[in-house]
Each structure stands twice: as structure tokens, then as C-alpha cells.
Amino acid sequence: MNSTPDTPAATRITLPVDGMTCAACQANVQRALTATAGVTRANVNLMTHEATVHYDSAATTPEKLVAAINDTGYVSRLPDPNADATVADQAREQEQRRDYNAVRTKAIVSLILGAAAMIVSMPLMSGSHAAHSGDVFLRWTMRFDEPVRSAFPFLYAIDPFRVLLALFVATTLVMTWAGRHFYVRAWKGLRHRAADMNTLIAIGTGAAYLYSLSATFAPHWFAAAGTRPDVYYEAVIIIIGLVLVGNAMEARAKTETTQALRQLARLQPSSARIRRNGQEQDVPIASVQHGDIIIVRPGERIPVDGVVTHGSGAVDESMLTGESMPVEKIAGARVIGATVNQSGALEIEATTLGQASTLARIVTLMKEAQGSQAPIQRLADRISAVFVPVVLSIAITTFAAWMIFTEPASLGASLTAAVAVLIIACPCAMGLAVPTAVMVASGRGAAAGVLIKGGEPLERLAGIDTVVFDKTGTLTEGLPKVVDSWIAADQDRDAALGWIASVESKSEHPLARAIVAFAGSRDLAVADSVGALAGKGVAATVDGHHVIVGTAALLTESGVDTAAMTTQVEAWSKDARTVVAAAIDGKVAAAFAIADTLRPNAKDVVASLTRRGLRVVMLSGDRQATAEAIGRQVGIGEVIAEVLPDGKVDAIRSLQRNDHHVAMIGDGLNDAPALAQADIGMAMASGTDIATEAASVTLMRNDLASVEHAIVLARKTMNTMKQNLFWAFAYNVVGIPIAAGVLYPAFGILLSPILASAAMAFSSVSVVSNSLRLRGVSLS
Amino acid sequence: MSPADWGIAASAIVLIAFVNWFFLGKQDRPVAATAAAPDGVVDVLIRVEGGYTPSIIEVPAGARVRMTLDRREDNPCSDEIVIPDFNIRNPVAAYAKTIVEFTATPGRHEFSCGMGMLHGAIIGK
Numbered sequence: 010m011n012s013t014p015d016t017p018a019a020t021r022i023t024l025p026v027d028g029m030t031c032a033a034c035q036a037n038v039q040r041a042l043t044a045t046a047g048v049t050r051a052n053v054n055l056m057t058h059e060a061t062v063h064y065d066s067a068a069t070t071p072e073k074l075v076a077a078i079n080d081t082g083y084v085s086r087l088p089d090p091n092a093d094a095t096v097a098d099q100a101r102e103q104e105q106r107r108d109y110n111a112v113r114t115k116a117i118v119s120l121i122l123g124a125a126a127m128i129v130s131m132p133l134m135s136g137s138h139a140a141h142s143g144d145v146f147l148r149w150t151m152r153f154d155e156p157v158r159s160a161f162p163f164l165y166a167i168d169p170f171r172v173l174l175a176l177f178v179a180t181t182l183v184m185t186w187a188g189r190h191f192y193v194r195a196w197k198g199l200r201h202r203a204a205d206m207n208t209l210i211a212i213g214t215g216a217a218y219l220y221s222l223s224a225t226f227a228p229h230w231f232a233a234a235g236t237r238p239d240v241y242y243e244a245v246i247i248i249i250g251l252v253l254v255g256n257a258m259e260a261r262a263k264t265e266t267t268q269a270l271r272q273l274a275r276l277q278p279s280s281a282r283i284r285r286n287g288q289e290q291d292v293p294i295a296s297v298q299h300g301d302i303i304i305v306r307p308g309e310r311i312p313v314d315g316v317v318t319h320g321s322g323a324v325d326e327s328m329l330t331g332e333s334m335p336v337e338k339i340a341g342a343r344v345i346g347a348t349v350n351q352s353g354a355l356e357i358e359a360t361t362l363g364q365a366s367t368l369a370r371i372v373t374l375m376k377e378a379q380g381s382q383a384p385i386q387r388l389a390d391r392i393s394a395v396f397v398p399v400v401l402s403i404a405i406t407t408f409a410a411w412m413i414f415t416e417p418a419s420l421g422a423s424l425t426a427a428v429a430v431l432i433i434a435c436p437c438a439m440g441l442a443v444p445t446a447v448m449v450a451s452g453r454g455a456a457a458g459v460l461i462k463g464g465e466p467l468e469r470l471a472g473i474d475t476v477v478f479d480k481t482g483t484l485t486e487g488l489p490k491v492v493d494s495w496i497a498a499d500q501d502r503d504a505a506l507g508w509i510a511s512v513e514s515k516s517e518h519p520l521a522r523a524i525v526a527f528a529g530s531r532d533l534a535v536a537d538s539v540g541a542l543a544g545k546g547v548a549a550t551v552d553g554h555h556v557i558v559g560t561a562a563l564l565t566e567s568g569v570d571t572a573a574m575t576t577q578v579e580a581w582s583k584d585a586r587t588v589v590a591a592a593i594d595g596k597v598a599a600a601f602a603i604a605d606t607l608r609p610n611a612k613d614v615v616a617s618l619t620r621r622g623l624r625v626v627m628l629s630g631d632r633q634a635t636a637e638a639i640g641r642q643v644g645i646g647e648v649i650a651e652v653l654p655d656g657k658v659d660a661i662r663s664l665q666r667n668d669h670h671v672a673m674i675g676d677g678l679n680d681a682p683a684l685a686q687a688d689i690g691m692a693m694a695s696g697t698d699i700a701t702e703a704a705s706v707t708l709m710r711n712d713l714a715s716v717e718h719a720i721v722l723a724r725k726t727m728n729t730m731k732q733n734l735f736w737a738f739a740y741n742v743v744g745i746p747i748a749a750g751v752l753y754p755a756f757g758i759l760l761s762p763i764l765a766s767a768a769m770a771f772s773s774v775s776v777v778s779n780s781l782r783l784r785g786v787s788l789s
Numbered sequence: 790m791s792p793a794d795w796g797i798a799a800s801a802i803v804l805i806a807f808v809n810w811f812f813l814g815k816q817d818r819p820v821a822a823t824a825a826a827p828d829g830v831v832d833v834l835i836r837v838e839g840g841y842t843p844s845i846i847e848v849p850a851g852a853r854v855r856m857t858l859d860r861r862e863d864n865p866c867s868d869e870i871v872i873p874d875f876n877i878r879n880p881v882a883a884y885a886k887t888i889v890e891f892t893a894t895p896g897r898h899e900f901s902c903g904m905g906m907l908h909g910a911i912i913g914k
Contacts, residue, residue: 052830054855054888101882108863194864197839198907202815205866205906260865382873393905398812402805409801413794440904444878463876 020066020363022295024074026058027084037081045069045077060085071296087295105264112257115187119250122179126243129172131157132165133240144425146761173225176242180218188214188249204397206437212401213431214248217241217762220424231420239421241428241762248432248766255770259437262777266445269452269784270375276328276347277368281312284356297359305355313346314366315357322353329371330709331458374460374707378451379444381463385730386443389737393436400434400745407749425762429748433765434741437773442733445780450726453783458710459719466705468730470689470723472670476618476716477661479675479683480629480636483693484643484713485605487676489519491527492586493602495577500598508551509591509599511536512558516547520589523603524558546589558591561600567592574600585631585638607643614713615644621720628652628660628673628683657683674708674716691716718788725786733776740772819845819912822854830855831893833911837881838862841900841909850895850913858887869903872911878903 026038035053038060042051047068053060062074071087078085131154134147158165164172184192188210195211198204224231224238231238280291282304289304297303297313305311307322323335326348335351338344344357347368363369382390404427411423447464454461461467478484496502510528513521515536536549536556546559548567557567561578564571569592571578578588578600586602615625626647629636636650649660661683664671673680673687681703684690692704693711708715748765752758790798820843822833831852836842837860848854858870863883871878875891875898893913901908 101880104883190864194839194862194866197862197864199839201838201840201842202811203840203907204812205864205904207864207866256865376879377876379878381876381878382871390901390905394908395813397906398809401808401812405801405804405808409797412797413790436906437904440906444903 020299021061021063022071022074022363024060024062024071024078024085024087026053026060026078029053029058029083034083038078038083041077041081042074045074048074066299070298087293102264105260109257109260112253112260116250116253116257119183119187119246119253122183123243123247123250126176126179126246128153128157128161129164129176130240130243132167133169133172144759144761146764170225173240176240177222177225180221180242180245183246183249184214184218187253191249191252204401206397206435208397209400209431209434210248210252212404213428213762214245216424216431217245217248217428220421221245234420235417236420241425244428244762247763251763251766251770252432255774258770258774259441259777262774262781263441263445265781265784266448266777267379267452269455270372270379270448273328273368273375273455274372276310278310278312278347281359282306295363297362299359299362301359303357303359305350305357307350307352307354310349311344311346311355311357313357313359314361315344315346315359317342317344317355318358319356320354322355323351325349325351329367329458330711331456331715332710332712371455371460371709374462375451375455378461378463379448381447381465383443383447383464383468383730385468385727385734386464389439389442389734392738393440396434396436396439400431403434403745403749404428404430411750426748426750426759429760429762429765430745432762433744433748433760433769435737435769435772438737438740438776439734441773441776441780442737443730445777446726446729446733446783449780449783450722450729453786453788454719454722457715457718457722457788458708458712459715459722459788460707460709461719461723462705462707466689467723467726469670470672470706470720471727473623473672473689473720475624475626475664475669475671476720477626477628477664477671477673477683477687478615478645479657479673479680480627480631480639481605482676483674484611484627484639485607487605489523489587489603490606491523491601492604492606493581494527495574495600497573497596497598499596500593505591505593505598508554508556508593509558511551512547512549512556512591515549520587520603521547521558524589524601527601554594556591556593558589561588561590564590564592564597567595569595569597571597573597585635605639607639608713611643611713614717617717618720619644621717623720624669626664628657655682658686661686672716672720674713691719714789721788722783722786726783729780729783733779736779737772737776740768744768744772817844819843819847821847823849829853830890832857834859835909836861837867839864840907844909845912846910847912847914848893850893852893852913854891854893854911856889856891856911858889860885860887866904866906867902870900871903871905872898872900874898 029035029038039051039053042048042053042060042062047065048062049065050063051060060078064074075085075087127150134151191207191210194207198208221240221242224240228238278294280293281297282289282291283297284302284304294312302318303312303315311324317338317340319340321337321339324338324344325335326345327333329345329348338355345367361367407430408423408427411426412418415422443464447467450467451461461470481487496505506528510525513524536551540548545563546557548555548557557564561571571590574590574597581588581602586604588600589603590600591598618625624647625645626649627636627640627645629648629650630652631650633650636648640646640648652660657680661671661673665688670688672689672691673683674691674693675684676693684692684703689706690704691706691708694707694709706719708719748760750759822831831848831854833846833848833854833856835856835858837858839862858881860867860881860883867881869878870881870889872891877889877891879887879889881887893911895913898911898913899908900911
């Protein structure tokens with residue numbers, strides 16, 4: 010699917026167009042749209058009655074596009090962008106609920122009728138071979154022969170043919186009402202030479218029904234062949250009932266697997282309160298323009314991505330990042346559409362809209378993730394493709410073997426075994442095993458702020474053995490801070506700091522900003538005649554004092570005696586601190602130790618990953634000493650330092666040697682090539698940048714613990730997939746031979762078609778339920 | 790084994806051969822689709838009813854393909870369309886038209902229903 014974000018000015022919108030009936034209408038609308046100023050491209054689709062228009066939002070508006078269509082005589086309106094999705098969603102849900110209720114009613118009625126049919130059939134079976142049959146279920150039901158006889162003695166007095174007629178009518182009703190769709194669908198498939206679960210059920214119950222029909226109306230055929238004219242009406246009814254129960258439960262469980270995605274898609278507000286020409290007005294979200302000022306009151310959902318221009322407030326971003334603590338937003342802060350402003354009024358300038366917005370991209374990403382296939386699924390797919398023909402072949406073989414090898418040959422027993430084979434076989438469980446796990450896992454991940462791009466990355470992530478952290482911005486905050494300072498004894502601390510800070514405030518250098526931040530909020534004197542000294546520092550005049558700030562070497566070069574700070578500076582350098590010194594009026598005045606600080610939980614996360622048996626490596630462009638110092642602090646022994654940006658790829662490649670599987674965690678921008686080279690690239694999302702191409706995992710929460718969450722989720726999901734596949738395979742591999750009667754010669758055990766249908770109904774439900782367990786799984 | 794038994798065995802073998810030929814021996818002729826829409830998008834219309842008709846579609850490699858699935862049934866087997874090569878797993882509404890769009894890279898791209906029972910392919914040529 011196309012998820013290329015539009016640039017702010019080039020926007021895309023899809024408008025409904027009603028009234029088009031032919032290609033000429035389509036051409037009319039298309040012409041009208043293309044002729045509208047500002048439209049770069051327009052596609053009109055006759056089949057969906059939609060126009061997709063690419064336009065320059067600076068030159069035209071959705072309202073004008075709607076007007077252009079309406080002028081042609083066809084009818085369009087401004088779409089409520091999610092309304093469509095929500096309405097379709099709700100319609101689908103309503104339909105599903107209706108279907109579920111209908112299926113449930115049919116299942117219940119069939120099972121009640123089936124139970125009645127069994128009671129009514131008792132007299133027919135009484136005294137027959139049933140009590141000594143190999144069919145476990147049949148033998149068990151015969152225990153009820155006596156109780157039924159004493160409860161309903163009249164049943165045993167009725168003419169057996171009348172009972173048969175009643176059973177025939179009931180079965181025919183159930184088949185044509187409750188089970189009708191099995192036959193219709195199987196027939197449609199047969200016409201395309203395609204077979205699915207319906208084919209198996211239709212042939213299985215159909216054969217049992219036809220056999221019973223012949224036994225009812227032409228018993229003499231059976232007498233001639235030396236077989237008892239047994240009937241299997243009650244089995245047909247109960248099989249249909251049980252399969253319907255299974256269908257209903259499976260359908261319900263399946264909708265739950267995509268719940269997380271649907272909840273996410275519903276987060277988007279449908280309107281925004283914007284200020285245009287000094288007037289506040291509520292407008293549909295589709296007509297919000299790039300640069301509009303949006304008013305968000307406390308408790309409201311922020312409608313679009315933007316930057317705070319005015320006001321401040323605590324914003325709850327948990328729905329997108331999984332972070333439960335609200336984040337304080339002040340002017341200049343980025344906010345994400347669909348998050349909730351908890352307190353304080355905010356004015357926001359809209360920056361990203363429509364398909365390019367963070368929420369839309371997360372939803373697209375998740376849709377694609379849920380649509381992706383995990384490699385482990387391939388075997389299951391290969392089996393599914395030949396499953397039904399193979400099962401039909403086994404059923405035919407079963408029938409023939411029973412006819413040939415049992416003495417005397419019993420048509421009824423042979424048919425029962427063949428029908429049991431058809432009914433117990435369940436391709437659905439195999440088809441559901443992996444996709445349901447991927448769906449639930451991607452939902453679980455999103456709830457924790459971990460976006461995984463699909464089944465294949467999930468599988469690869471579960472198999473990694475090496476975790477590589479980029480140092481700057483990943484293990485560390487990426488913001489240098491003054492961690493220690495020294496002020497010359499003859500200086501007034503406050504005055505010195507103030508002068509130094511006012512010089513540094515003129516610089517954009519990160520080290521300068523660290524010093525300004527350290528000096529804290531104070532009224533800074535104006536620095537005059539500021540001069541940059543070739544990458545070594547700055548010099549300026551403040552309040553009549555000559556101030557130099559820069560490296561220790563710069564001070565020495567400028568003729569300043571730095572002896573007083575030497576001991577301190579050497580100690581800092583040993584700890585891999587960056588040192589900035591300052592001189593005031595030719596005398597050494599201050600020195601600052603600056604370092605990038607570790608993220609608060611970096612050490613815990615590294616320890617925890619090591620405990621999980623992962624090899625943790627740090628990658629850094631810094632000098633070996635600096636990198637190793639950070640490595641020591643955070644508990645990483647293996648440090649690869651002095652790596653140039655393009656050297657990171659080689660570093661990853663060498664770690665991958667000897668079949669090691671490497672996950673690389675970086676910032677997604679500078680580390681993109683290394684992220685792509687690694688088996689799994691994890692990008693820490695910064696602000697609204699989520700769709701990092703190079704990374705297969707995006708961590709929405711600016712928190713290293715997410716790395717561990719992602720790995721734990723992948724490993725647990727992999728386990729679930731394996732359990733599901735094992736169960737689905739084992740179920741068929743064990744169930745089909747038992748149904749065919751392989752245990753009969755040795756143990757006298759047979760599986761009745763009724764038990765087979767119960768097993769089949771619950772096999773796929775159990776697989777989906779197992780996947781759903783991932784929703785509540787703990788990730789730490 | 791009696792002659793009747795031999796007869797049963799022979800019939801079973803013939804029946805098995807027929808079943809496998811019937812379901813697995815199907816060879817659909819590919820249908821070629823070209824860009825007809827003014828925007829250069831290749832429209833592919835597929836009927837979903839007991840299978841995909843047509844089931845094998847040739848499109849120009851590299852073309853943007855707009856695949857319209859006209860589903861005329863509510864059989865849960867065709868509830869979803871899956872095109873693994875393009876990471877697509879989309880719901881397909883019953884008795885309605887659903888559109889999926891992708892760019893067809895060269896080669897054969899299998900598509901199937903959610904459970905892999907119904908099959909088709911897009912061939913980028």
C-alpha cells in the first residue's frame with residue numbers, strides 16, 4: 010500500500026462522487042477536477058465512486074474541489090475522513106454481530122434437535138450391535154437405553170418407520186436451514202474446482218444423509234447386500250450443530266485479534282476548532298490546512314500533529330507510546346494528533362495532516378504488519394493448498410479398506426469411518442495458527458509503544474543473539490550536560506558564570522548550550538565584539554571584561570596561565586569528560602567538565618538483556634577512552650569506538666559473522682545504514698518521526714526498556730506460533746488416523762463422526778484463543 | 790481378496806486419482822490486464838465466489854495495480870485477501886467491492902484467501 014507521506018503543500022484527498030454511471034461520467038468529473046487550479050493529479054474511479062485528488066493546499070481547498078465536482082452535475086461532499094472508515098467499520102461489526110447471532114441460533118436449535126433425535130433413535134439402535142460397537146460414543150449413548158425406555162416407553166411402541174420419517178424430516182430441515190451455507194459454498198467452490206472446509210463438511214454429512222435416506226426408503230437393498238439398514242440422521246444434525254458452534258466461537262475470537270488496530274483507528278477526532286481571521290470555528294478535520302492555528306481545551310483530544318505556539322499543558326500520549334505519565338508541553342513542543350490534552354489550553358499550529366500524520370502512519374504500519382506473512386507460515390500454507398484433496402483421498406482409502414478388510418463387510422461401518430475422517434480434518438487451525446499470533450502481537454506491541462513491521466521481523470527479532478546500541482542519543486540522552494565545574498578561588502562565582510554564559514549564549518555549539526543551561530536562568534549581560542576562534546572557542550567583551558571560553562589549549566595559546574586548573578582538568582580527562590575552560594581578563598577563571606549523560610535506566614536495561622543471554626555491544630564514534638568510560642558506567646564490556654558513520658555498517662557486518670543475529674538500536678536518522686544492515690533495526694522515534702524506513706521496529710516511547718519489551722514480545726509470539734502450528738498439525742496427524750480406525754484392529758476403538766465434529770469445532774477455536782493470550786502477556 | 794474387493798480397490802484408486810486431478814490439476818489461463826485508466830493505473834477486476842475469477846492475471850511489471858475484488862458470497866473462507874509479497878492482508882466485504890492497490894514488481898505474486906484455500910496470482914511481466 011502506498012504510504013508515501015505527502016509533503017505539506019502537496020496534499021491528497023479522496024472525495025465521494027455519486028451519480029456516475031459510465032466511463033463518460035468518469036471522464037467529465039476527471040476533466041473538471043484536473044482543470045481546477047492547484048490540482049496536480051486527479052483519479053476518478055467509477056467502480057468505487059470516488060475521486061482521489063492530489064492538490065497544492067496553498068492554491069486550493071477541499072471545499073473548492075467539492076464545488077468543482079458538484080458543478081459537473083455529479084454529487085460530492087466533504088468527507089469526514091474517519092467517518093467513512095468508522096461507518097464501514099461499524100457496519101462490518103454490526104454485520105458480524107448479526108451473523109454471529111444467526112449462527113448461534115442455528116447451532117442451538119440444531120443441537121436441541123440433535124439431542125431429541127438421539128433419544129428418538131434409541132429404540133432403533135436398541136438390541137442392535139450398538140452396545141458392542143467399537144464406536145466409543147455410540148457405546149456410551151447406549152447406557153441411556155434403559156433410562157429412555159423407562160422415561161418414554163411409548164417411543165418403543167411406535168412403528169419404527171414413523172420414527173424414521175420424523176428423523177428424515179428433521180434432518181432435512183436442519184440441513185436446508187442451519188447447514189444450507191455449507192452446501193451452497195461447497196458447490197460454488199466445486200464449480201471453480203476449489204475445495205475448503207465446507208467441501209469436507211458437505212461431503213461428510215451429505216454421504217451420511219444419502220445413506221440414511223436409502224436405508225429409510227429402500228431397506229431391501231441393504232437386506233440383499235446382507236447389511237443392516239442403519240440410519241445416521243442424528244449424527245448429521247449434531248455434526249452441523251457442533252460445527253456451527255465452532256464457527257461462531259472462531260468468528261468471535263477472530264474479531265478480537267484485530268481489536269487493537271480498530272481502537273487505534275478510532276482515536277482520530279473528526280473535527281477541529283481552528284482560528285481563522287480571528288474567528289474560532291469548528292471545522293471537519295479534512296479541511297484543516299497546513300499552518301492553521303488549532304485551539305485545544307483541557308480534556309480534549311489534539312486533532313492533528315502540530316507544534317505548540319501558545320500555552321502549556323500536560324498531554325497524555327499513552328495511546329501511542331504506551332507511556333503512562335503525561336508529558337508536559339510548552340510553546341515549541343511537538344504534539345501528536347489523537348493524544349489527549351489533560352490540562353491547560355493549547356494553541357497548536359498544524360504541521361502534518363491526513364495520511365502523513367503520525368496516527369495515520371501508525372495505522373498503516375500496523376495494517377501492513379498484520380497483513381505480512383511470517384516465514385514460519387510457509388509450511389502451513391503449502392499443506393493448506395493440498396489439504397482437502399488429500400483428506401478426500403484418505404477418506405476414500407478408509408472406506409475401501411473397511412469394505413475390503415472387515416469380515417463381514419459392513420457398508421455402514423465403512424461409511425461411518427470415512428465420514429469421521431472428513432469431519433475431523435480441519436485446515437482452519439493451520440491457516441489461523443500464525444496470522445492470528447502476528448495480529449495479536451502487533452496490537453500488544455503498539456499498546457506498549459513498540460511498532461513491529463510484521464511477521465518476518467517478529468520472527469527475526471525472536472532469533473537475535475546480539476544487541477548493538479549506538480552510544481550517542483541511544484544509551485545517552487544525546488544532550489551534553491555540565492557534570493562538574495571548577496571556579497578559580499579569586500573569582501566571584503555568580504559574576505563569572507554570568508559573563509561566561511552571556512558569551513556562550515551567542516554560540517549554537519552543543520557544548521556552549523550545556524554551559525548556558527548550567528549557568529541557569531539569570532539576566533545575561535550583553536556580550537560585545539564576539540569572535541569565534543577557529544573551532545577552539547569564542548572571545549568577547551562583557552561588561553567591560555575580556556572573556557575567552559574554549560579549550561584549555563586555546564587559553565594557553567592566548568597567554569593565560571592555566572596551572573591552577575591542571576589537576577582538575579587531568580582528572581576529568583581521565584574520565585573521558587570534555588573540558589571547556591574560561592579566562593576573564595587574562596586570568597584563568599573557570600573550567601567545566603561536560604559529558605553526555607546516560608539515560609536513567611540504561612544500566613538496568615543492559616543488565617537485564619545480558620541476563621537474558623544476549624551479547625550487548627556498544628558502537629560509538631567517540632574516542633576509545635570516552636566510549637570505554639561510558640561502557641563501564643553502563644555495564645557494557647564490548648565497545649567498538651572511533652567508528653565513522655559509514656563504518657557502522659562494517660561493524661555490524663563483522664558482528665554478524667559466524668551466523669550471529671544482530672539487532673541494532675539507533676536513532677533512525679544517522680544510523681539508517683547500520684539499522685538496515687542489522688538483522689533487526691530498532692529506531693528510537695524522535696517526535697513524530699515514526700516511519701523510519703531502515704528500521705523494522707520503531708520504539709515510540711523514548712525509553713530503552715522498550716528494547717527489552719520488543720525482544721520479549723517477539724520471543725513469546727514465536728512460542729505461541731510454534732505451539733499453534735504444533736497443535737494444528739498434531740491434531741490432524743493424530744485425529745485423522747484415529748477417525749479412519751487405525752486403533753480398531755488392536756484396541757477396538759473407533760471415533761464416531763459426532764466426536765470428530767466436536768474435536769474439529771474446538772481445534773481452531775483453541776488456536777485463536779492461544780493467540781489471544783498474547784494480549785495480556787507481560788513484556789518485562 | 791474376492792473379485793468384489795478388487796473392484797472396490799480399483800474404484801477407490803480411480804476416485805482418488807479423479808479427486809486429485811480435479812482439485813490440483815487445474816490450470817487457469819492467465820488473463821492479461823493493461824492500463825486503461827487515464828492515470829496509468831492497471832485496473833484488475835476479480836470476482837470472488839467459490840474462488841477467484843480470473844485467478845491468474847498478467848500485468849506490466851512495475852505498474853500500479855488497482856485490484857477490485859467483487860465478492861458475491863459470505864463464505865468466511867474468502868473474508869480476507871492475502872498478498873504476502875506486498876504485505877497485504879485486507880478484509881474483503883461480502884456482497885461488495887473492495888479495492889487493494891499495490892505496485893506489481895516483476896515475477897509471480899501469489900494471492901490467496903486468509904486461510905490459503907483459494908488461490909490466484911498476479912504476474913508482473
